[in-house]
Amino acid sequence: MDATHAAVHVQTRNSADYNTVSDINFEFVLSELLAAEICFTINEGRSGKTMDVIGISGSLRKESTNTKALNIALRFAREAGAAVRAVDLGQMAIPIYSEDIPAPPPDLLILQSVLLETDVILIASPEYNHSIPGGLKNVLDWLSVMDNPFDGKVTAIFGVSNGPFGTVRMQPQLRQVLANLGSIVLPKPQICIRNGNEAFTPSEELTDKNTENHLKTLVLKSLKLAEALKMPGIQI
């Protein structure tokens, strides 16, 4: 099983496989992915280093169209030679942020360390009430008061909604939050996938080839930029 499929496997697992939601250990989720991971070293003639990519879906539901789009993007990254992993925010125990909570919860520390190590972060997110879904925003708020892993990191965002606007109102807000976290957010292509319920084939491919090509371009650009930032002498 390759890493993308491992991610799909973990994210689509029945909740009945776990005793309770609080029993789900993010470390386990990640280690399972790591065990299945295939790493390549690519881009010979360039930095020659394997690029690490982490995917985050802003939707926690099992049949999420954003998670489907994310899995396609992760597959493009893997085909380009990157080592890819997906984190499932729905499996993590993260309270709503409060300054009164004395320390970040363990799952968040694991997420932080994984994000600190990666080269590229891909975020696929729905739009809730014309804005960023609360669960995703909560995670970003938590990370912003820690050793923030987005600082100086390449991030690519895209989204699927089940309406005619395809997350076009949410994405500038997410871009603004990530900019405040110091992330280098790819400016283009901007990918807003509308009518999400009709946007995927039964085998979870995008029905529109143009959109698929744009998504691939976004992923490849993010890898190229992250690789350029790894070159000797480059410091941001």
Ligand SMILES: Cc1cc2nc3c(=O)[nH]c(=O)nc-3n(C[C@H](O)[C@H](O)[C@H](O)COP(=O)(O)O)c2cc1C
């Ligand atoms: C709380 C809530 C708010 C929503 N607000 C919007 C919205 O502002 N704009 C929109 O296009 N769709 C909105 N939707 C519909 C989502 O686009 C739709 O549920 C989408 O499939 C969610 O993405 P997912 O398939 O990845 O879960 C909302 C859905 C929920 C649950």
